[in-house]
Amino acid sequence: xxxxxxxxxxxxxxxxxxxxxxxxxxxxxxxxxxxxxxxxxxxxxxxxxxxxxxxxxxxxxxxxxxxxxxxxxxxxxxxxxxxxxxxxxxxxxxxxxxxxxxxxxxxxxxxxxxxxxxxxxxxxxxxxxxxxxxxxxxxxxxxxxxxxxxxxxxxxxxxxxxxxxxxxxxxxxxxxxxxxxxxxxxxxxxxxxxxxxxxxxxxxxxxxxxxxxxxxxxxxxxxxxxxxxxxxxxxxxxxxxxxxxxxxxxxxxxxxxxxxxxxxxxxxxxxxxxxxxxxxxxxxxxxxxxxxxxxxxxxxx
Amino acid sequence: xxxxxxxxxxxxxxxxxxxxxxxxxxxxxxxxxxxxxxxxxxxxxxxxxxxxxxxxxxxxxxxxxxxxxxxxxxxxxxxxxxxxxxxxxxxxxxxxxxxxxxxxxxxxxxxxxxxxxxxxxxxxxxxxxxxxxxxxxxxxxxxxxxxxxxxxxxxxxxxxxxxxxxxxxxxxxxxxxxxxxxxxxxxxxxxxxxxxxxxxxxxxxxxxxxxxxxxxxxxxxxxxxxxxxxxxxxxxxxxxxxxxxxxxxxxxxxxxxxxxxxxxxxxxxxxxxxxxxxxxxxxxxxxxxxxxxxxxxxxxxxxxxxxxxxxxxxxxxxx
Numbered sequence: 001x002x003x004x005x006x007x008x009x010x011x012x013x014x015x016x017x018x019x020x021x022x023x024x025x026x027x028x029x030x031x032x033x034x035x036x037x038x039x040x041x042x043x044x045x046x047x048x049x050x051x052x053x054x055x056x057x058x059x060x061x062x063x064x065x066x067x068x069x070x071x072x073x074x075x076x077x078x079x080x081x082x083x084x085x086x087x088x089x090x091x092x093x094x095x096x097x098x099x100x101x102x103x104x105x106x107x108x109x110x111x112x113x114x115x116x117x118x119x120x121x122x123x124x125x126x127x128x129x130x131x132x133x134x135x136x137x138x139x140x141x142x143x144x145x146x147x148x149x150x151x152x153x154x155x156x157x158x159x160x161x162x163x164x165x166x167x168x169x170x171x172x173x174x175x176x177x178x179x180x181x182x183x184x185x186x187x188x189x190x191x192x193x194x195x196x197x198x199x200x201x202x203x204x205x206x207x208x209x210x211x212x213x214x215x216x217x218x219x220x221x222x223x224x225x226x227x228x229x230x231x232x233x234x235x236x237x238x239x240x241x242x243x244x245x246x247x248x249x250x251x252x253x254x255x256x257x258x259x260x261x262x263x264x265x266x267x268x269x270x271x272x273x274x275x276x277x278x279x280x281x282x283x284x285x286x287x288x289x290x291x292x293x294x295x296x297x298x299x300x301x
Numbered sequence: 302x303x304x305x306x307x308x309x310x311x312x313x314x315x316x317x318x319x320x321x322x323x324x325x326x327x328x329x330x331x332x333x334x335x336x337x338x339x340x341x342x343x344x345x346x347x348x349x350x351x352x353x354x355x356x357x358x359x360x361x362x363x364x365x366x367x368x369x370x371x372x373x374x375x376x377x378x379x380x381x382x383x384x385x386x387x388x389x390x391x392x393x394x395x396x397x398x399x400x401x402x403x404x405x406x407x408x409x410x411x412x413x414x415x416x417x418x419x420x421x422x423x424x425x426x427x428x429x430x431x432x433x434x435x436x437x438x439x440x441x442x443x444x445x446x447x448x449x450x451x452x453x454x455x456x457x458x459x460x461x462x463x464x465x466x467x468x469x470x471x472x473x474x475x476x477x478x479x480x481x482x483x484x485x486x487x488x489x490x491x492x493x494x495x496x497x498x499x500x501x502x503x504x505x506x507x508x509x510x511x512x513x514x515x516x517x518x519x520x521x522x523x524x525x526x527x528x529x530x531x532x533x534x535x536x537x538x539x540x541x542x543x544x545x546x547x548x549x550x551x552x553x554x555x556x557x558x559x560x561x562x563x564x565x566x567x568x569x570x571x572x573x574x575x576x577x578x579x580x581x582x583x584x585x586x587x588x589x590x591x592x593x594x595x596x597x598x599x600x601x602x603x604x605x606x607x608x609x610x611x612x613x614x615x616x617x618x619x620x
Contacts, residue, residue: 035409094594101355102593104409105550108357109589112543116583229539233420236413275424278417285414286402 005144007262013150013219015258016157020212021235022242022250023164024084024205030181030245031201033100037107038087039209040232041114044225046080046210047217048122051129060133069133069218073211080210081203087114088202119225126224129217153219160208161251168247173200181245230274234261237281243291252293314468321460330456331572336463337525339564340470342548343557344517347474349546350555350603351483352510353490354404355412357542358419361399362392362515364426364537366522371440371532372433381527382446385520392519393512400511404504419542426534439533446527459528466524470517471557477513478557484606486510487555540582544568547585551592553599562601 021043028036053059053072060068091110095103134152138145168174173196179187180197188194216231217223234257242253257277264276284291321329341363348356366388374381403414429436446453446462453459477483485506489496497503526532544567552563571581592599 035413091590091594098593098597101353101408102597104355104412106590106593108543108546109586109593111586112582113586113590116580116586120579120583233413233416237417240413269428271428272424275421278421281417282403282414285406285410289406289410 007266009150011259011262013153015255016154018238019251019254022238022254024209026239026250027205038110040228042206043209043213044228046213047223050076050214077207081207084202084206126222234277243293249293335568338568340521344514345545348514351486356415358415360537360541361419361422362518363522365392366519367526370523370526388523389516389520393516396515441531443530553601556603559601
């Protein structure tokens with residue numbers, strides 16, 4: 001039973017991270033119908049930028065762990081958001097009117113480019129985050145000791161998800177994003193500046209991905225330039241699981257995938273942990289391509 | 302085909318086959334690698350270029366072929382080159398099982414699923430699936446192949462094996478391109494609905510392209526295992542698939558000369574500029590983006606099909 005609850009909390013924490021990354025995929029897919037392969041590398045870049053800022057500015061020394069991390073997170077989100085917008089400007093915008101598969105190849109190219117830029121700048125070896133930032137305490141839950149960090153990670157992702165949900169549902173630009181996702185042409189005719197909508201999507205999605213990168217760095221303590229690839233593919237699986245293009249779907253899918261993976265690692269096989277997510281991906285695409293929360297649309301797949 | 306072209310097509314390969322005695326072992330080995338990637342890219346070209354199916358897990362089929370050869374050779378001592386047809390068969394069968402349920406998926410979804418399949422295969426190999434793949438260390442001690450009594454050892458020997466295989470591949474794939482299957486594939490790539498409306502069984506032809514391409518990659522896997530005598534899961538990572546994909550896209554999807562040029566540029570050029578070896582993937586990435594923006598069809602795109610019209614009779618205008 002103890003193992004079950006340990007895996008439950010661990011799965012939810014990792015699931016929260018998947019969900020944050022999945023939001024970026026799903027938002028871009030919703031508006032542009034493009035799988036932004038480079039999103040995974042923006043996530044990696046977030047982790048590395050976080051490390052650089054953390055060690056060079058010593059924020060946590062000046063401001064204390066809480067405020068320091070908060071300022072750090074905001075800086076990383078801002079910077080990665082800008083990189084995301086730049087990425088769209090350079091690699092995707094010139095291809096708006098091209099066949100969709102050209103944009104997919106361009107996304108792949110951008111992903112390879114970003115990943116190798118990180119490698120050339122920071123080197124191919126694992127980099128280590130300082131370990132004295134997050135609390136190492138554990139909460140005692142009825143005889144079960146669960147590290148506080150897991151709750152922090154889960155809480156942060158839930159807050160970000162809640163914030164994003166409100167942003168999409170309640171604000172004017174959020175409404176415009178939803179409109180553009182349903183029908184870009186109609187949205188344009190209704191006076192919505194679709195290019196601004198896309199810019200917004202490429203600011204917000206990567207910002208969340210960058211934050212997820214920072215969280216992975218803080219949570220696991222070490223980062224590598226290829227880590228985005230695994231997380232990205234899993235987050236994309238989460239987005240599909242919940243129904244791609246569907247924002248609450250990405251949140252549910254992320255948490256669910258984190259749980260499936262943690263339980264699979266514990267009860268099926270640790271060595272096959274990474275394969276479990278890909279099996280879920282294949283099964284869901286064969287059985288229910290619109291995902292759990294996606295509505296049935298004939299031309300979806 | 303004009304006479305001049307025929308001479309050119311015969312003279313170029315002839316000159317190429319005379320090269321090895323003038324090159325040192327290192328450069329012959331580079332040419333061998335180019336040859337291996339050229340066959341792999343040609344097989345992927347059938348799937349990506351002709352059928353328009355985005356397959357980013359081609360290394361999985363390459364791996365199935367290589368492991369078939371390695372396992373049967375090390376356990377049952379069957380001469381490795383005899384296993385070529387069997388390697389093609391296992392890779393093709395594997396592709397059939399994998400592709401059957403997913404072949405209807407649209408472009409980018411198929412792309413993601415093939416990435417997933419490639420990863421599952423790699424993880425399975427690392428985890429020593431069925432206890433026969435040797436885990437992360439792979440399989441070693443594959444016996445040297447022999448051909449007509451000559452044991453192939455040096456890169457110079459393999460040069461002829463690999464490049465004759467390239468030649469056969471080009472010839473067969475050229476025929477396939479101009480066959481009914483080739484036309485059907487191009488049709489469904491351009492407009493699936495119209496193709497289906499004209500009585501082309503799209504799912505069937507997509508599957509044919511996928512399985513034939515995969516089977517061919519499996520045969521290359523055999524050659525690779527024979528050449529290296531040691532194989533490990535590392536050789537069949539996602540980046541191998543990306544490399545093959547980049548060759549096809551940058552060279553010119555659907556064009557045999559394009560794919561050949563792509564192999565020389567992408568596999569050969571980095572050898573010539575070894576000091577930039579680290580930046581190789583970075584340059585590919587940038588090239589893929591730029592190519593899509595400025596020259597979507599690749600460096601040497603396929604020529605549009607030409608058909609000879611019957612001679613117009615006297616008094617009839619050509620319009």
